[in-house]
Amino acid sequence: MNLMMRIMPRRASVPIAFAAVTSLLLAGCSGGKDDAPVGGAKEFSVLVTTENTQTGAMFDDLKANQCSDAQKQLPYTLSQTPSSEMQSKVQLLGGQNALPVMYAGTQSLIAPKGDLQVSGQVLDLKETFQKLGVLDQVTPAAQSVIEQLYAGSFPTVPLQFNIEGIFYNKKIFADHNIAIPTTLDELTAAAAKLKSEGVTPFVASGKTGWTISRWLGAIIYSQLGPDALQKVKDKKAKLTDPQYVAAAQKLQELGKYFIDGITNLDYDTMNAQMLNGSAAMMYMGTWFLAAVNDPKQNKVGDNIGFFGVPGIKGYPANVGSPNAINAKLYNDGVGAWLTCIAKNWGSESLKKQGTFSGFKVNTPVDSLPALTADIQKKIDSAPASVLWFEGLFTPKANNDSSANAAPLLTGAMSAKDFMTLIQSDLDAEA
The missing domain is CATH 3.40.190.10 (Periplasmic binding protein-like II)
Structure with missing residues (x-):
């Protein structure tokens, strides 16, 4: 639904029938809250493997703190599936046009010419991060790996990164x-x-x-x-x-x-x-x-x-398991979450879990073990990576x-x- 249609004032001269139809359309577009994003996702739904305990814990922490504003726009929800069943689950949901906002798609499904790319269910994250003004929050080393893995494209959020x-x-x-x-x-x-x-x-x-x-x-x-x-x-x-x-x-x-x-x-x-x-x-x-x-x-x-x-x-x-974003569900609320992730995930994953991501560490993390701190410096200064x-x-x-x-x-x-x-x-x- 066009945003201008949503905020366009009604005029007395508009026929009653048209006004009624417009009201129904607006109700269908509404997320139920005054600040809810128009169209697309109604929640920031995330699908990861059952074995992955780190991602859910990080989102629980961020939604209550740094990403509380994004949480108000688009409430976070988590679902999990065993890794042995994940590919078939993602393929099934993709065929039903029922994928969540973020999902752990396999590399072949989200790569160029992959089934989910062809069906328009993979968001171009390089373009999106650029529009959101946070592409510079991705480390050069992580972007280098992603673009090598995916033939120059950028279809996965680098929640993890290891050298x-x-x-x-x-x-x-x-x-x-x-x-x-x-x-x-x-x-x-x-x-x-x-x-x-x-x-x-x-x-x-x-x-x-x-x-x-x-x-x-x-x-x-x-x-x-x-x-x-x-x-x-x-x-x-x-x-x-x-x-x-x-x-x-x-x-x-x-x-x-x-x-x-x-x-x-x-x-x-x-x-x-x-x-x-x-x-x-x-x-x-x-x-x-x-x-x-x-x-x-x-x-x-x-x-x-x-x-x-x-x-x-x-x-x-x-860059760990893929974390694709469903392009068909993208809206301002998803953008708010991606912005918050880009700015905060790097510091928080290092601070709370001692793990590296593909995002810059914007807030210094005190009391890191010496080797962990040394490797973080190596990651930050690496001009590129190989596979x-x-x-x-x-x-x-x-x-x-x-x-x-x-x-x-x-x-x-x-x-x-x-x-x-x-x-x-x-x-x-x-």
């Missing part, structure tokens, strides 16, 4: 006179020195293969540049090209510096090895800080540090990469065979 790199034991480095490596050769030399002196250089989980395959992505970016995997996606290069196979071979060469028995090592045991001082380094995302900041898990205290993989400008990063190894892969390629990462690392599978398998998956599902 990836190498967590290391500062005491082990100091005891063995090792400086933070600035090249892959220096990293290899540091690992060789540690192993020769009886220390496990690297830990990863063979049962959780992505903890190994992430290394491969980092090596590819370090040696071939930040667009190396985008070229594979765009069919301008193949993983079977010599320089890509050489990167996989480099990872295999590093395999001798990883923990013994890696094939059967699970994720929790991997973390424990890092947190009890048994290993010197571990490639991981910054979600690991939850364990680092837990005294029950962290037995080495402040001795955990973090540095980026040498040779990469910025960091491999992700993880499987970030642009098809589902089968993703699964095969994880399943065969440990055999690649241990030499049970050759670098050429590994890359041929993943490239075949990409070719088959193109």
Whole structure:
């Protein structure tokens, strides 16, 4: 309903029938409150997975505080669905034109040419944030990741953001006179020195293969540049090209510096090895800080540090699960919520939950653990980001990469065979 129609004064000369129809139309457009937004959403409805407890807690806090004005315009409501059922739930609601305002759509559904994009149920957030005057509240690193994941579009609200790199034991480095490596050769030399002196250089989980395959992505970016995997996606290069196979071979060469028995090592045991001082380094995302900041898990205290993989400008990063906005429900009330989220989510998620988002931290957060504060500075200053190894892969390629990462690392599978398998998956599902 046109806003001018809503506020247009009635004139005595308007026929009674027309006035009655107009009154009915106005009643249909009204949200029931004088300040309710016209058309679109009647509540700020949010759908996330049942396993996601953080988002709901954040909204509960914001609606009572920084976003109380947005809450008055458009009351917040939450619904949840198990992650295993989320895609089918979103597809069903999308087909019924019944999606909520914010929903956890899968990447393929909300990407350009995805079903929900085609049906007009995905809001262009870059354009929206620009119109609301808050695009500058999105960190450059987060925007870079989103636009790489979604072929230049911006369909997800970055409520989460994590960078990836190498967590290391500062005491082990100091005891063995090792400086933070600035090249892959220096990293290899540091690992060789540690192993020769009886220390496990690297830990990863063979049962959780992505903890190994992430290394491969980092090596590819370090040696071939930040667009190396985008070229594979765009069919301008193949993983079977010599320089890509050489990167996989480099990872295999590093395999001798990883923990013994890696094939059967699970994720929790991997973390424990890092947190009890048994290993010197571990490639991981910054979600690991939850364990680092837990005294029950962290037995080495402040001795955990973090540095980026040498040779990469910025960091491999992700923005968590998608949080799309239903374009068909957008109105001023939704805009008020998005404005408040952009200005406050970054500070509040860091303060209340110790987690990072893709929004700037506008209010300083006191008493942060030293490592958390250091990583936040790294995120704020990163000019851009790259994706993880499987970030642009098809589902089968993703699964095969994880399943065969440990055999690649241990030499049970050759670098050429590994890359041929993943490239075949990409070719088959193109």
